[in-house]
Amino acid sequence: MNYVIIGASAAGASAAKEIAKNRDESDQILIFTDETYPFYYRPRLIECLSGEVEVEDIIINDAEWFAEHDIDLHLSEKITEIDLENSLIKSAKNSYQYDKLLFANGSTCFVPPFSGVELDNIFTLKKAADLKEINAAAQQAKKVVVVGGGLLGLEMAYNFNKAGLETTVLEVADYLLPMQLDEKAGDLLESKLQKNNIKVITGAKTKGFTGKKKVEKVILENEEIAADLVLISTGIKCDTCLVEDLDIKTNKGIVVNEKLETSFPNVYAAGDLAEYDNQIYGIWPPALEQGRIAGQVMSGLESEFTGYVPSHRLKVAGINVVSIGNLNKDGNYQEKVLLDDDNYVKVIADNDQKIGAIIVGQYSEQNKLLAEIKK
Known part of the structure; x- marks a missing residue:
């Protein structure tokens, strides 16, 4: 069995790890990325802007790790064409046969039609x-x-x-x-x-x-x-360029079911370009989870993705910011607000069950609250 994965970030790497756990000895796992670095923690790229962190500091699995786990990692090799009928992917260097294919090549930055955007810097x-x-x-x-x-x-x-x-x-x-x-x-x-x-x-x-x-x-x-x-920094758009002319259903992204299957047999999608239940998450944790589940399903296990409770935790200039769960402002929900000059907490409940929260500043009961919402 030839497993081929396009994309070596959160979704692609986690899928490869799951397949590696369940593979037969003769199975091959090939993973392709147009980047020069192996799997790194992309959310921390921003820290590199301050000069205090280097890309090498945020690598999760280096090239040696992939080699040790018999995963054939192709750095700096951009996939340019997919032939679904013949189960082939192609790059400028070569073409590769697959039995099961995972699209995990993520998203690109969305740039509005600003004038002068071609200027340097x-x-x-x-x-x-x-x-x-x-x-x-x-x-x-x-x-x-x-x-x-x-x-x-x-x-x-x-x-x-x-x-x-x-x-x-x-x-x-x-x-x-x-x-x-x-x-x-x-x-x-x-x-x-x-x-x-x-x-x-x-x-x-x-x-x-x-x-x-x-x-x-x-x-x-x-x-x-x-x-x-x-x-x-005005958002993302799914990188669906490889499937634009293929017989694979797309909407905002590549449409998948709970098994991360696309509309074409033996072809899967996970991460920023996967659209499940009309939802594109565009953040690291669900990309990891979708990749893990896709890898399990591809290697013959029973597994399903049932969605993700959105949760954002941010620390900017020492400021604690948390946003979790259902924050629908139009719903008929109960709200409890705790506020002083430096801290703000809003708890959202449905029939006395806590379903969402917003925190800016410090809140001593934060961990307990988040655990209740995630239940």
């Missing part, structure tokens, strides 16, 4: 390869603008700030983290960040960028902001 951060250019530009920069005040955008801003750069965050919504927080929590987080010398502009409608060759200004609807480095 405007970046996105998705892979280790992006870091070299960003850090080189940061060494010559003084003013950084992060477009996007989501979880990643705020962590990026914090790490630029730690590196000594004057940092501004632009968020199009009226308050920070609108997907994870309510307005009071978002406003409290903003005030805490401002106290830590990170400037935040909410309701910021970014139009584009100007400059001669390098970016010099960010153009908003009502103002201009000086910048010599811009990082765009």
Whole structure:
């Protein structure tokens, strides 16, 4: 049996590990990535912006580990074509036969149609390869603008700030983290960040960028902001380019069932590009879980993915931020709010059962609360 996996991050690596546990001696596991680094903890890439962490520090399994476990890891080999009828994948180097195939090649950064986005010193951060250019530009920069005040955008801003750069965050919504927080929590987080010398502009409608060759200004609807480095953090889009012309059902991503099966036999998908029950998670924990389950199913075991309770924990400039569970503001739920000048806690319940929570600041009962929600 030839197992082929496209993508060597959370979903791909966890699938390979599961298959390796259950393989027959003659089975082959091939895993392909266009990156030069093996499996690393991608959420910590952001820490590399401060200069305190190197990519080598966040590698989870190095090339030797894959070799020791008889997993054929192909670094720097981008898959360019899939032949479903003949069960082949192709790269510029070679073609490979598979019996079972897993798409785990993740997502790319979504960049809105800003004007001037082609100017130098405007970046996105998705892979280790992006870091070299960003850090080189940061060494010559003084003013950084992060477009996007989501979880990643705020962590990026914090790490630029730690590196000594004057940092501004632009968020199009009226308050920070609108997907994870309510307005009071978002406003409290903003005030805490401002106290830590990170400037935040909410309701910021970014139009584009100007400059001669390098970016010099960010153009908003009502103002201009000086910048010599811009990082765009405005979400992700599923990397479905390999399946665009194939007989595989897609919507926002590759549509899968609870077994992570696609609409084509013996072809699976997991991680950021997999769409289960109209949901794309785009975060590390469910990617690991989907990869694990896909690997089990591919190797003949019974296993199912039944969804994931969204949970976000963030620490920016020492500020504790937690968002977990069902935060549907339109539902007929009970809410309990605990608030003082420095801390905010909202607990959401349905028929007295705790189903969600928002925390900004410190809360002594946090671990107990999270455990109740996850039950």
